[in-house]
Amino acid sequence: EKEEFIATHGAQWTEIARIWYFDLVRYTIVDPMHNLLLGVAKNQWLARWIETGTLRANTPQTARELNIVHEFLEDFESPLWAGRLPLRVGEAAGGSLTADEYKFATTGPLAIVVRPLPRLVSHIPLVWERFLSEAQNDYLNAVNRHPAAVKEYQKKLKVWEIAQKKGDKKARKPRAPKEPSQRMQAGEDCNFLRRAAALKILVGSSIPLLTFVSPQMYGTDEMKPNHHWAVHVFDQIRDYGPVYGFWAFLTERLNKVLKNMNSNNWGGGLLEVSMMREFHRMQQLDAMVRRAILELLISESIAFS
Secondary structure, three states: HHHHHHHHOOOOHHHHHHHHOOOOOOOOOOOOOHHHHHHHHHHHHHHHHOOOOOHHHHHHOOOOOHHHHHHHHHHOOOOOOOOOOOOOOOOOOOOOOHHHHHHOOOOHHHHHHHHHOOOOOOOOOOOOHHHHHHHHHHHHHHHHHHHHHHHHHHHHHHHHHHHHHHHOOOOOOOOOOOOOOOOOOOOOOHHHHHHHHHHHHOOOOOOOOOOOOOHHHOOHHHHHHHHHHHHHHHHHHHOOOOOHOOOOHHHHHHHHHHHHOOOOOOOOOOHHHHHHHHHHHHHHHHHHHHHHHHHHHHHHHHOOO
C-alpha cells in the first residue's frame, strides 16, 4: 500500500493518508509570498532577464536595455504606500530586491517600461520595442557563426587530446561553444503583462485561470517547481480567502525586527535572553512615549474646557 501510494502520488507515505477525506496536496500550504514574489517574479526578472543578459547594463559607448529602466525610474513617481525600487535595479549597485519590491516592480513600473498599456502615451521608451529587432539580428549572426566556432573547437580539442597522450598536464581543455540562444523572445513582453495582471488579481480577492510561464516560449527546462506550485494558490484562496490572511509577510517582517535588535554577539542560548531584554526595553520605551502623549492630550483638553 505504501509503495503504491508513493508511485501514484510522488510523495512519502504518512499514516494521515489513511483518513479518507485527507488531501495531501490541498492541505499543504504554499506560501504566496515566497512562491509568487520570491519565486515566479524573481525567476522572471533575475534568472530570465538579468543573468541571461536579456537586460544588459550600459557600456561607455552604448545605451542598453537597463538604461531605459533606470531612466524611467528616475522620473517615475508613486505613493509611499506603494513602494519604490532602487535606481540602479538590475545591477550590483542596486542590490537584491525584497518581496515587497518584486510585488511593486511586477505590478507597477516594469509593466509600463517593458510594454505599455494601450491607453498610455507612446513616447515612453520601451525595452522590447527598441531592442527586440537587435536581439533577433544578434541571434541570427550567432547561428551563422556557430558552425565555424564548432570546427575551431574540434581542432583545439584534438590538439589537447594529443597533448594529453604525450603527458602534457599544463595543456587546458578547450571549452565547447554554447548553442546560440535568443536573449529576447517575441511576445515575451505580452506574457509578462499577463503575469503582472495575474499577480495584481491574486493579491486581491479574485482567482484568475492562466499560466505563469510559457513552456513553448522558454522551453520545458525553464519550468521551475514554483511555476507548478503557483497553480495550487488558487485553491488556497478559495479555502482561506485573500493571500493577506495567510502569506508570510507578517512573520518575515517580525524576523526583520528581531534581526535589527542588538544581540551583543551572544550565542549558545544567551541570544534569546538578550533579544528578549531588548524587546522588553523597546516595549517599555513605547509605553512611556504613549503615556506622555496621553497625559499631554488630557492636560490640553482640561485647559481648553
